[in-house]
Amino acid sequence: MAENMITTRSLGVAVEGVKDQYADGKAAKVWEVFIGDKNSRTENYKNFLVGLLREKRCKRILDVACGTGIDSIMLLEEGFEVVSVDASDKMLKYALKARWNRRKEPAFDKWIIEEANWLTLFDDIEDLVGDGFDAVICLGNSFAHLLDSYGDQREQSKALRNFEKCVKPGGFLLIDHRNYDSIIDTGETASKCIYYNPKHTTDIRTSVLYVSGKPALVTLDYLIDLSSENEKSDIIYPDESISEFRLSYYPHRLKVFRQMLEKAFGENSSYRIYGDFKTLDQIESPNFYIHVTEKSSTIF
């Protein structure tokens, strides 16, 4: 077995350690550098997301993992009405700041930002759901932050059911995850990113934790070169030029994830999967999978 694979009988301490992974504010701060200029989402990403939402005539979008606000801001700028939620106040701080700075623009003045957790999402924002959103998005490999504390993915199922309740009949869920099948097989994570324009990522070190013989946790150590940022006088980063932050993820297998979606949205909904924004017959081993689920318009 490769050196970066660890085996254990239980998730143990790791579960406690990853509950609010952005709480110390370090990852949130470096995340802003990692994702680069908010105006420079990769063209492929923007064309895919905005194109799909327009094609489906979506207007009202719920971003359930808004983080520092990068997707939400892009969608506001493209004329969508956006409600944004996230569980981390350290990440939300940046979205709130962007809203404040651009409050004179009507779209930003109307932008709703709330703190909410996927496990209680529907109850947290029921008053905002109304007849449901045209689309719910959960992007940037966010969903994999939810770990499998009980070994039966009950929390992931609960979160997906909450997402389903927020989507109107005939509406969409767009949710993604890294290609964990490949990460598990190779023990490596591609540092090339299809979403952002990361000028500073030098490496992503990968560890896979096995619990009772099954891959249960992937830990990614992001190495970010901040030397050029430190030259700017108004931004204070640690003295070292290489900053490191660690995030942990549940390694979703493509097939199992697809089945979980079907359990939450039912067999009358429709399911499509893209790999790095291409259909699966166009790409062999993508870095990211994006699931597009169209909720059945018939209520049974």
Ligand SMILES: C[S@@+](CC[C@H](N)C(=O)[O-])C[C@H]1O[C@@H](n2cnc3c(N)ncnc32)[C@H](O)[C@@H]1O
């Ligand atoms: C990797 S960041 C991505 C943010 C943004 N979508 C992007 O692409 O930059 C993941 C976000 O998911 C949020 N998150 C993780 N678990 C959550 C949960 N249970 N409920 C709500 N948000 C959660 C984190 O706080 C974090 O801001």
